[in-house]
Amino acid sequence: MGLSSQELQDAKEAFSAIDINGDGRLTASEISQLFKNLNEPLPGFKVREMIAEVDTSGNGTVELNEFVNMYEKVKTTKTSYGLADGAKNAKVVKEIGGTSDASAHGTKHSFSSEETASFSNWVNTILGKDAELASRLPINEDTDDLFKAVHDGLLLCKLINSSVAETVDERAINKKKLNMYTIHENQTLVLNSASAIGCNIINIGAQDLMDGKPHLVLGLTWQIIRIGLLSKISLKENPNLAALLKDGESLSDLLKLSPEQLLIRWVNYQMEQAGCPRRINNLTKDITDSEVYTHLIYQVAPEGSGVTMAPLNAGNDLSKAGSMLDEADKIDCKNFVRPADVVSGHPKLNLAFVANLFNTYPCLEARDDGLGDIDLGDMAETREEKTFRNFMNSLGVNPFVNNLYEDLRDAIVLLQILDKIKPGCVEWNKVNMPPFKAMSANMKSIENCNYLVQLAKEMGFSLVGIGGTDINSGNKTLTLALVWQMLRAYTIAVLQSLSGDGKAVSDSDIVSWVNLTLKSKDKTSTISSFKDQTISTARAILDIVDCIKPGAPNFDLVVENPTSDEDKMMNAKYAISMCRKIGARTYALPEDITEVKPKMVMTIFACLMSRSFQKK
Template identity: 50%
Template sequence: MANRNTVHLTDDQLGDLREAFENLDEDGNGRISLTELGRALETVGLKMPGYQLRDVISKFDTDGDGCIDMTEFKRLYEDEKAKRDIGVTFKKTVKAREGVDTLGGSSKASVEGTTHSVRKGETVAFSNWINTNLKADPDCKDVLPLNSESNELFERCKTGIILCKLINKSAPDTIDERTINKTNLSVYRRHENLTLAINSAQSIGCSTVNIGPDDLDAGRPHLVLGLLWQIIRIGLLSEINLAHHPGLIHLLMEGETLEDLQKLSPETILLRWVNYHLQNAGQDRRIHNFSEDIKDSEVYTYLLHQISPKDKGVDLSPLREANLLERADCMLSQANKIGCRSFVGPAEVVEGNSKLNLAFVANLFNNFPALEGVDENMELDIKEETREEKTYRNWMNSMGVSPYVHYIYNDLTDGLIVFQLYDICKPGVVDWKRVISKFSVLKANFQKIENCNYACELGNKLEFSLVGVGGKDIHDGNQTLTLALVWQLMRAYTISILSGVSTDSKNAEKAILAWANERLNKEAHFTSFGDKNLSDSVILIKLIEKLKPNGVDWKLVNQAAHSEEEKLANARYAIGIARKMGARVYALPEDIVEVKQKMVMTIFACLMARDTSATNGQKLTTSMQA
């Protein structure tokens, strides 16, 4: 794995590399086949003849497994960068081609001449999805419908209202509607909405690295589309699991268990689902991706015919069309019969746009899974993701780790995600030369345990409490011990965002507590982050008002809250206004009402990080000395 000191790419260049990689990494496992490497490199401006590509492959595919991960892709790019004038190459990265606009980078992280490709297909797809899903919302009546053939999407996302509403569609109740500014949308009030949207998107697992309110207010298309895609994707894939669809057990292969199915990503489950229906349709064909394998519309035609209610009149007539674009259009007309003509047009099907085709299939599954029932006598031990697990998973994904974390107890077992998190919490702490990023078939388990042992070693170095936690526990997916490690990573990150503060983790919580009580200025007081007086959120809201005068509408706060429902309403409001003022809060309202000490601490730490008086650690130093 490349040492972080060798990375010389700008943030925008790195973002383009990651986008090129992820567009081909359709199952989200963090690897692409070497047969697709040429395409990925060409996307970022490195076109190579076949013989040269073979030489590059032999250099970087050290174990001969036919795959390459993101870190190796970046290393490969940097290696080639040294051989040619990449400054010029990047200016010409995305050539004008049908269906693609090129836009100059204008963010602070951009270099002059950087361009980003904006697919018109994505603009159309997301505009139409927003029109469909928000058309009944009275707060959107003045801005919808969006003209999908223009740039209205980017202009009308500037108020933040559409983004906030879409987040609540994908993850209901994430944002308290009372915290959204809906009138008198000055620059300042728009900025508040956009800050609320970004921090709320992070809380549901979106990576918003290098995306700020100013970027969205400027309507920068590649950033708006990137954020919209993450929000929409989370909503589309959130219920593709056994807990919501027990009938997925019919996708199990011989010798597999329920646990094996729980480990699969939603993308992989969708591939199996399509193949399941192809088999039921008597077809021998199978797909392995949402790009090359679906371009001719045959698979979609059989799938639609198989899953559609018989009274809808969906048929196989598209197969009679020889022209692929006409066949795709005919196939989409069949999809329209069941209300599922979403995300793709004929061009996106024929071009094999993996992102939009994944969305198309996910929408089909969500509306017409057409899975066989489960025998009532069959006992299924299906464990739904806990609130704690979901919070940790969303936090990890918001950090931009690769590959995307779907199931904590499976996706951390090789240690690679853990190392990325360490590097985020304390840059430079990981000795990447000790990290094994590619595993040999014969020694994979041993190598992964070796990684996990090093991960525990790093935890001890950072004074984590890892008594009884060994590398094999993480590799084996021991739930209690894995959660213990992840919590301490999240805690370390939370403390690390206290900019300019130099303190050890043992004293940090005492310092945060002292800071909060000092800022409350005797208007309220609490003794610990487990203090039951915090359960109604009133103390928390008073602190927020101290940090942001006039930031609280007390008419919306029940200061005599007693019931759980009343306390939850206060907690939702508190979290909303905290995020709106810029605090990166991951905790949930239930954490406050139940006074979950660990998560409550993170809220106060995030607020402290936003307190301008804590800059350079002055306030923390004073608090610790008190």
């Protein structure tokens, strides 16, 4: 019989409400949290049964189309543990706690007023002094002004740069005489730049951002903010995190922890330093009474700040939260949460609140045993590793990849990527899905890794000397070799799908296309291979951009025949942003151009070749 258009919209809005991390899929923990919030907690096995009923892809999560099927089934049969009521209630919770506004197309969308206010406040805080945004900042936190402020793409470009510096070359942004076409270019630049830093932009289009669709704007904004906040919570950025090591642990153990886990450990460390017996296991239900926050703020606050422990005697939880935030305001760390967000244990906003507090006042001292002074060497994340990790996360893999080696050991993420390269190649009923029992966890992970290697070989990957145990053990060299081939295969698969004939595309084919395209437009630049040192000037890349979209690059901004590293870098930064602006989703960095890294250079030209096919 099918859902009505309104019921379909309800299902989509409910999905957005439940999708806590905004990655486009529901995990068992997110569905479990939904029912906890509705005071209808379900045992883990029932949640897994619910997922199994609709999980056609077999990846252990529920995507939007699967959720719609689940929703439709429940609407007609009233089964599956009351999910229809749960989804409906999730939507109502968002509408009660937030607002409902009409989109540009007249359709009502629910979105979180808490998140709208929180993200607006953060934008005001970090971009408030930007002269180019003066006409739209500060954003009124209690209205929908945020969704209007992002219309032309300028604010989002600057927000991306605030999270990961120099991701967007502002010379590539259209700032004057804007129209729907130049604004669309800006939003394309936003999306491809966001993807390059690890944001999942699946199902978000440039027009969605131009229209200010609330749930999509909030989802992307959160990802950008989250990446910026959590990027500083690492040993590379703060070596004094070594103070959080427990007895018997080494720095390698600390490197395995996600930023969220490090934050929780940091809070507990500060509780110990403060002499407070409380400890937390999460940043949701364990912080709702504001007691831990009060001790934390008092402990890390600079001397003379005037912070007190008064919130402990403030009355009910809501009053305590308000008083606690007054104390946080004394050290300029009130961002992200309001009293109700603390009391409700809002997952995103409390994570952001604590992350901002850590970034501002880490209050960690170097260990006296010298561990904090150790050169991290090859333990710190390399540029190549970060690029590969961002590539994976931009595809919406689950779980989110924080550590390129530790988070791949059970092969779940890598199998998802193979399935995106060649849809349907993974038989998910053959994959062991976590959580695993402790006794069999390693064995099941190795089985997954062996299956991964088998599939990769069948797809033509060169895996000489690489076995499942190498991936499971986190062998860096061999894992990088496999992941690089995945990035290459994904790039080529996209290219082949757009070529029309579906034939295999080789490196020489791409080089030939580059030179033929340049020649057809009377360009003088050429390349002999992806190792050609003239690529370091970025001229050939910018010329290809100009061939695909004539007039797009402003060559007045390009240094002719650059010889200095500085001039080459300026050209490379502009070239990367111009590629993204015309729709080429490249994960390469400017350094890959100036240093002429053949592998990543190949991906740049392959992405441009794909874009040219799209134009046709």
